[in-house]
Amino acid sequence: MNAEMVFAIIFAIILMGFLFSMGFEQILSIFGVSGQAQMQSAVRNVERLSGELYHLAEGSSNTYPVSLPSGSKLCFLKQSKPEPNPARNWNPEPFIYNNMLLDPQNQYFGSNVWIYFTPTKQEGYKISSLEPVYNFCALSGSSLYFENKGVFVSVELL
Numbered sequence: 001m002n003a004e005m006v007f008a009i010i011f012a013i014i015l016m017g018f019l020f021s022m023g024f025e026q027i028l029s030i031f032g033v034s035g036q037a038q039m040q041s042a043v044r045n046v047e048r049l050s051g052e053l054y055h056l057a058e059g060s061s062n063t064y065p066v067s068l069p070s071g072s073k074l075c076f077l078k079q080s081k082p083e084p085n086p087a088r089n090w091n092p093e094p095f096i097y098n099n100m101l102l103d104p105q106n107q108y109f110g111s112n113v114w115i116y117f118t119p120t121k122q123e124g125y126k127i128s129s130l131e132p133v134y135n136f137c138a139l140s141g142s143s144l145y146f147e148n149k150g151v152f153v154s155v156e157l158l
Contacts, residue, residue: 038069039115046074046113046144047127050153053146054129061147063158068140075114076132076155077101082111088136088157096122129153 046064053060066074075090082101084091092101092114100108101124111124112132131149133156138144143158
């Protein structure tokens, strides 16, 4: 093996190491954006499904299989009483509960759907005509049951 080949291999190894160490954060952020898009897609699907059921006859129902990124939760809250329900995985941090869900000045006040990516990334949504039977969070792999109750569409875990 000649000297040029040795230097070319060393240069290639250094370049790959540099790209891997500097680009690793970008690769992780791409996966994070993908997970966030998957969560927002789940919210849109829930909104679409509840809207379709709302316009059907009372008693109409449907199920929805939940598919979320690892460590994420799709939560459903009673707008009037978003109290914690640890038995059903809804246990918000005190800051979120007091400053976001109970404060009428906050944009998330009155949210009935809450997505939990990580402890620092959470968002609330208001879906009209949707009323959960109880406060709960669905994890990936669980199923939701939607039913038209006449004036609203209920949702609960199966």
